[in-house]
Amino acid sequence: MLVPIAAQALQLPGAALAAADDASIEIARFDAETGSRLAPFAAILLRSESTSSSRIENLTSGAKAIALAELGATDQRNAVEIVGNVHAMQTAIDLDGHLDESLVLGMHAALMDGHHTGPGGQWRTEQVWIGGDSFGPHGATFVPPHHDRVPAAMADLMEFIRRDDIPVLTHAAIAHAQFETIHPFPDGNGRTGRALIHSILRARQLTPHVTVPIAAGLLTDVETYFSALTAFRAGDPAPIVVAMAEASFSAIANARLLLTEITEIRQGWDSLITARAEAMVWRVADLALRIPVFDAATVARELVTTPSNAARAIRPLTESGILTEFTGMRRNRMWQAREILNALDDFAARAGRRNLG
Known part of the structure; x- marks a missing residue:
């Protein structure tokens, strides 16, 4: 069920807020450390996050194929789609202070450009569902709201994102979960929604230098991530906040090794x-x-x-x-x-x- 959240009071257990605060401290430390090192690291981390976010959607490809796709090769579809996600992530962090519907549409357009037959950068105009079969929503695991409700729901989400009374990582986690609940596009919602996380972290200055590969952390336990989104739709925001915090720790450990x-x-x-x-x-x-x-x-x-x-x-x-x-x-x-x-x-x-x- 979709509930407007723009003015909703946030009530979370202390443990969830504490986990998010601890993760935010670690994210800020990692951003400061990495931002002071060699410049190529920003590009490396952005590509790594884009690859991990795509893997959550079962889009996998080796680093060489992705690099070739960035140079224009089109023979490996998954690699081309991952490069589209790189472009979406880049759009997400090049927000120039404006985090609004036009940025989200631009992120989706960048994601879909050059590798998808459907339109990019447009709200959906049809009903969609997750799971089940292609004939109808019977047996679906989740049915997003009717497409007529998407513009108003996205306006509500953008108003929520403009709030300044919520800790940053908690804010990003809840905004992401609401985006995935709205499911505003026919395809590419997961990747666009995870790019939105980085728009919020960049806009709120938690990550002014690099893209922390949070999706790489979510990949370590995708079932928990999806279960947290389901819990959010049932009215419990705590699991997605905790999942995002734990993913951040895991992602930073992996990124430091890289x-x-x-x-x-x-x-x-x-x-x-x-x-x-x-x-x-x-x-x-x-x-x-x-x-x-x-x-x-x-x-x-x-x-x-x-x-x-x-x-x-x-x-x-x-x-x-x-x-x-x-x-x-x-x-x-x-x-x-x-x-x-x-x-x-x-x-x-x-x-x-x-x-x-």
């Missing part, structure tokens, strides 16, 4: 590169952390140089084994930083397991 591994990989490269301190090869090495698969044109564009200069800077990294060329072609060659791709795949594997520690 960033430590990437830092060690990059430091290891220093001993393999022989070049002047100002040589472009160092910049290409840093670029490989953020874009672990690329061609010379991508390097030229990102580092604002010519393709021939980019190719010359790539060569020492290939000769030292840091990069490997994987097309085997004389033209349109592409390189990969295999160690970085392995680290990203390891992060994804950990996100699917409980008890990260």
